[in-house]
Amino acid sequence: MRTPIIAGNWKMNKTVPETIELVRGLRGALLGISGVEVVLCPPFVSLWVAKNALGQSGFGLGAQNMHWEDKGAFTGEISPMMIKEICQYVILGHSERRQYFGETDESVNRKAKAALTHGLKPIVCVGESLAQYEAGQTDYVVSTQVRGGLAGLTAEQMANVAIAYEPIWAIGTGRAATAEGANAVVARSIRGPLTELFGEVVAHATRVQYGGSVTPANIIEFMSQPDLDGGLVGGASLKTTDFAEIVKLTAQAKG
Numbered sequence: 017m018r019t020p021i022i023a024g025n026w027k028m029n030k031t032v033p034e035t036i037e038l039v040r041g042l043r044g045a046l047l048g049i050s051g052v053e054v055v056l057c058p059p060f061v062s063l064w065v066a067k068n069a070l071g072q073s074g075f076g077l078g079a080q081n082m083h084w085e086d087k088g089a090f091t092g093e094i095s096p097m098m099i100k101e102i103c104q105y106v107i108l109g110h111s112e113r114r115q116y117f118g119e120t121d122e123s124v125n126r127k128a129k130a131a132l133t134h135g136l137k138p139i140v141c142v143g144e145s146l147a148q149y150e151a152g153q154t155d156y157v158v159s160t161q162v163r164g165g166l167a168g169l170t171a172e173q174m175a176n177v178a179i180a181y182e183p184i185w186a187i188g189t190g191r192a193a194t195a196e197g198a199n200a201v202v203a204r205s206i207r208g209p210l211t212e213l214f215g216e217v218v219a220h221a222t223r224v225q226y227g228g229s230v231t232p233a234n235i236i237e238f239m240s241q242p243d244l245d246g247g248l249v250g251g252a253s254l255k256t257t258d259f260a261e262i263v264k265l266t267a268q269a270k271g
């Protein structure tokens with residue numbers, strides 16, 4: 017049994033006071049919820065206040081990115097040593113990082129290894145662009161990202177890795193993938209390579225989230241699919257009622 021995981025990627029949104037307000041709102045709205053792991057990923061500067069506001073809620077906390085080095089002359093970067101004091105998770109290789117900040121499968125791989133060395137759980141993002149989707153390259157692109165991003169990890173380490181399948185054309189566009197389509201890509205192009213790399217047990221045990229215009233209106237469809245184990249939620253994670261509803265509906269669909 018894979019415990020579903022719903023992670024909120026706040027991106028570059030919410031000030032420190034707004035962070036406290038949203039975390040408090042979610043705590044109240046999700047009181048007593050069980051069966052779903054909830055992870056919030058605010059901007060770096062809000063992680064500490066978010067940790068304090070989370071209290072005993074049981075929600076996890078994640079960073080949105082990380083450097084692979086422990087420390088050094090890397091102006092503007094944040095290291096796993098800093099993050100691990102506050103967070104359990106770190107999002108790696110988000111398509112916006114790949115698109116705007118030059119991240120590659122190689123850098124994602126270095127970061128994933130560093131995260132795991134420091135006891136952080138990476139959420140490794142993969143997904144094809146619209147042009148790649150239209151050219152029928154989805155399977156090639158996604159499986160290549162899985163192989164590259166996870167190269168050299170051990171089967172034991174994979175117990176702490178989640179993968180987020182996020183078709184880029186569905187992120188922030190309001191145009192979500194179809195649930196069946198996303199499930200097929202995950203089964204073929206993510207669990208397939210996972211089987212080759214780590215064996216069937218790991219491929220079956222690894223949690224794979226769907227991301228791309230997830231809302232309370234479509235989450236049930238996604239969570240009714242056998243290979244989808246949760247969501248990575250952008251826009252809808254910024255609103256207390258929407259995010260809380262997504263978590264509740266996930267608990268219902270997977271319960």
Ligand code: PEP
Nearest residue numbers: 187188227228229250251
């Ligand atoms: C994301 O940022 O990972 C994402 C899926 O965004 P949205 O839910 O807004 O499409």
